[in-house]
Amino acid sequence: MHRPAAPEYGDIQALARFGHGGLKEARFLLLAIVDAVRACEWIRGASVNSAEWSESPPQTALQIAISAEGLRELGVCDDLIEQFSDEFIVGMSADSNRSRRLGDVADNAPDQWAWGGSADAVPHLLLMLYAKTDQLTTWSENVLDQCFGEAFKIIADLDTTDNDSIEPFGFTDGISQPDIDWGREQSTDLHQRDRFSNLLSLGELLLGYPNEYGQYTERPLIDPASDPQSLLLPTAEEQPHLRDLGRNGSYLVMRQLHQDVPAFWKFMDQQAQGDHEKREQLASSMVGRQRDGTPLVERVVQPIEGIKTSGKQAVLNQFNFDNDPHGQQCPVGSHIRRSNPRTGDFPPGVTGLLSRLVRIFGFGRKHPGDDLIASTRFHRLLRRGRAYGEQLSEEEALKPEVQQVERGLHFICLVANISRQFEFVQNAWSMGAKFGGIQNETDPLLGNRQPLSNGASTNHFSQPDADGPAHCTHGMPQFVTVQGGAYFFMPGIRALRYMASFSNARGRAES
Ligand code: HEM
Numbered sequence: 416m417h418r419p420a421a422p423e424y425g426d427i428q429a430l431a432r433f434g435h436g437g438l439k440e441a442r443f444l445l446l447a448i449v450d451a452v453r454a455c456e457w458i459r460g461a462s463v464n465s466a467e468w469s470e471s472p473p474q475t476a477l478q479i480a481i482s483a484e485g486l487r488e489l490g491v492c493d494d495l496i497e498q499f500s501d502e503f504i505v506g507m508s509a510d511s512n513r514s515r516r517l518g519d520v521a522d523n524a525p526d527q528w529a530w531g532g533s534a535d536a537v538p539h540l541l542l543m544l545y546a547k548t549d550q551l552t553t554w555s556e557n558v559l560d561q562c563f564g565e566a567f568k569i570i571a572d573l574d575t576t577d578n579d580s581i582e583p584f585g586f587t588d589g590i591s592q593p594d595i596d597w598g599r600e601q602s603t604d605l606h607q608r609d610r611f612s613n614l615l616s617l618g619e620l621l622l623g624y625p626n627e628y629g630q631y632t633e634r635p636l637i638d639p640a641s642d643p644q645s646l647l648l649p650t651a652e653e654q655p656h657l658r659d660l661g662r663n664g665s666y667l668v669m670r671q672l673h674q675d676v677p678a679f680w681k682f683m684d685q686q687a688q689g690d691h692e693k694r695e696q697l698a699s700s701m702v703g704r705q706r707d708g709t710p711l712v713e714r715v716v717q718p719i720e721g722i723k724t725s726g727k728q729a730v731l732n733q734f735n736f737d738n739d740p741h742g743q744q745c746p747v748g749s750h751i752r753r754s755n756p757r758t759g760d761f762p763p764g765v766t767g768l769l770s771r772l773v774r775i776f777g778f779g780r781k782h783p784g785d786d787l788i789a790s791t792r793f794h795r796l797l798r799r800g801r802a803y804g805e806q807l808s809e810e811e812a813l814k815p816e817v818q819q820v821e822r823g824l825h826f827i828c829l830v831a832n833i834s835r836q837f838e839f840v841q842n843a844w845s846m847g848a849k850f851g852g853i854q855n856e857t858d859p860l861l862g863n864r865q866p867l868s869n870g871a872s873t874n875h876f877s878q879p880d881a882d883g884p885a886h887c888t889h890g891m892p893q894f895v896t897v898q899g900g901a902y903f904f905m906p907g908i909r910a911l912r913y914m915a916s917f918s919n920a921r922g923r924a925e926s
Pocket of ligand 1: 582583584586587588589590591592672673674702704750751752754755796823824826837840841845860861895
């Protein structure tokens, strides 16, 4: 049997493999290129960390992602840029239909963003700098040397907060991630994933590899003659006569999400009429986990592929929602259930050839919710965000005189297909007012609470109850507001050098 080559960790930026959890300090710089020749020079000389670690993890890490505008500024030719996906080329904020689908209207509208909201505010480059505690400032100064200042203008310099993976509302974050099949051992055959599996094809994260459909995502493939500087771009696996500019790269989605922590806890408290336990219970139902990450449904007996069967991961992640179809334990509309409904290709109970055929041809008895949620494996995100702003305890948040401070989440996720992965989750699942058969609700954390086109309000959250009618919470204010966002491409390291070679050639030709 043909065995795929070993993962090309040396060419993959480390962020695709590691969250840099040990590097507690991080800073994200959004940049505009002011001098393309110098910018290319700086990029070519930058020590970008790869996913290959020979011994211990590094003390610092630098990762680089580029927007479509950034590629243009660097001098990458249009016919190469056009081979990237449409949503990357158009960008997050330039199309009002996209903004509507993503929920970026009213208080979330791009014209109110601090960055990324208008064509001239779209950053060209995103630098992600990570360091061990107390090392970030000194190390950043070295990275941002004199040449840097001549090449770039800083549009936004985003700090992050080290709060041991607790997001500002007070819940443990970063618990559930897909398990990437780096060794490419699983089959990508469409009919091999009846049940929810957490194991994900490499092609759902990186371009240049087969995805969950067994297909290669479209990306720029080039004639070897267009690699005059012999930067040895990788070969396209399915078209070996071409070089692959996308291979080992991922699309990177970034959104700055302000969290109104006082409004969140004051609302919970008001609903719970001051009862601490009820307040916790309501907030946990909205997230879909308790504060320490404990799931609201029981652990399943049968191991889930791609989830460890022992240790912390097993305790926090060895579950799906098959035994809670109506959301009586974990509400269907909760944040984690919307973001990852843990569904397989077939509804629960459909196993074996005969029962699958019955479903494929549309016969058999159906549960009303069966077909409402698409199979999760086509819509996974690898999250790499960091919190920002000073932490505020629930007790502080409840005080009447509490100050409104900038705090929230720099949401970052890596995907191979922005529209099928990030946009689908954000639009169909998080902002979907009919997700899973529930009506007139959107994600309790992320929802913008805007009325639907038929005038129906969306500021509700329902918790089905096994012993009676669903408990419905009404009048929820908006807790999360978008303050910036953009789509980037985080290229493989050889591709990054290649992208930074155009302006140099142009500069030489012009002189
Ligand atoms: C300020 C905004 C947000 C907050 C406070 C937040 C909070 C959380 C928390 C507490 C968890 C549970 C911990 C975990 O499983 O890792 C979680 C999970 C998750 N969130 Fe968010 N999140 C936010 C925005 C988003 C956005 C914008 C998306 C994507 C559109 C998203 C997608 C996910 C996914 C995919 C999971 C994992 C679900 C699972 O696999 O079980 N989140 N989030």
